Amino acid sequence: MAGKNFNFSLNNPRTHEENDLYLQSRRFGYNVEDEFLRTQEEYMNARIRTPHSLYSHRTSHYMSPNAEEVSFKGYVASGVSFVSLVAENILCHPFLVLRRQCQVHPSSLKYHLLPFTLIPSVYHLHQRQGLTILWKGLGSVLLVRGMSLGVEDLISRVTPWPDTITMHSGLKQFFQHLMLKCVSLAIVTPFYSASFVETVQSEIASEKPGILDVFKEGFIRLLNWNDGPKGRLIPIWALVLPTVTLGLAKYLFSLMVKSVSTKVLHAKVKSEHETTGALPKNSGEYQDINLTASIISLIASDIIFYPCETIVHRLHLQGTRTIIDNLDNGSSVLAVLTNYTGAADCYEQCLASEGVFGLYKGFGALLVQYALHIGLVKFTRFFFMEIGSMMSKPKPPPTPSVHDNSPPALANLSTVSKSYLLP
Secondary structure (H helix, E strand, O other): OOOOOOOOOOOOOOOHHHHHHHHHHHHOOOOHHHHHHHHHHHHHHHHHHOOOHHHHHHHHHHHHHHHHHHHHHHHHHHHHHHHHHHHHHHHOHHHHHHHHHHHOOOOOOOOOOOHHHHHHHHHHHHHHHOOOHHHOOHHHHHHHHHHHHHHHHHHHHHOOOOOOOOOOOOHHHHHHHHHHHHHHHHHHHHHHHHHHHHHHEOOOOOOOOOOOHHHHHHHHHHHOOOOOOOOOOOOHHHHHHHHHHHHHHHHHHHHHHHHHHHHHHHHHHHHHHHHHOOOOOOHHHHHHHHHHHHHHHHHHHHHHOHHHHHHHHHHHHOOOOOEEEEOOOOOEEEEOOOOOOOHHHHHHHHHHHHOHHHHHOOHHHHHHHHHHHHHHHHHHHHHHHHHHHHHOOOOOOOOOOOOOOOOHHHHHHOOOOOOOOOO
């Protein structure tokens, strides 16, 4: 039987022997002749319509590594953003303390415009008062920042003022958003003043404040609306206007710088993609661009408004009888005694007695602060990318596929044992 060839066409009648074999194949529920004709017709129709669709399953497996890489870059960008947030609010706090102490010292001999002049003073401070001396006031600073965010959220819920704006926001929404910022800054001003005092006062000459003392001192400054019991203490209503003006000016300037930086970075990345022919930007790249633009706007606003910040901080400290560390040597303390009548008078006296660079006292601490911030961001991105490259497995190259033009039914029937029904 194996040597015989049977013709199972529809036009030729079957013999008795051929009919037995045909019935035997039908007994197992498989019509070889009909299945062959049906699959051949379907194959040719599909081949004419979409020639490459039958082979798409062979290359779909190799598209997953690209998706995994995009997802990994998104995780890296989120991790870097978190580290940047921690560095801005916690790790860079010692440099915030240093620059504020320099700003409020009107009779200092060293201006500390460069970072290396701070090294001897910081060494003497640590030697006399311990390693935690530059972390004072951290809790109150975080509480005031959280309070500012909470006040903005509360006002945006009870009023139609939006807490965020976009490029598609109208002019009315923009001014309402600015009004929200002004009101929140005015409400937080007395607590900001109390927190500022905690960051500059000397711990060896003053009582160490508690965690929630910032709210007690803030309410005391708020209740003494007209004048304070400490002589030259500036009333809170006189501090609201310069504080709100400075905060709003820095916010608007940072928005403008961030918008310009984002457009420039997007154009740069787009040109790189067009040059190299790489894949389009993913979510991780968008997060990196936003983070870089945010850092640039933060640095630019702090540098531009540094003199204004010096004036506002001196007004907040006047009349509080605060004793600060003398950063000329780091080994002594002194009382701050000033008699400014307002922001304009503070500016004029500073220029007359200290010169233009008197408004930039402690600028070296600001340089170190952002150098550390940028260094941490770059190191974190490098570290995460190295960890990802070590954990990722090498992808096997795609095996070359041989296009078989024969109908699939032939390949399927070849697996049937003893395919003696085929000629």
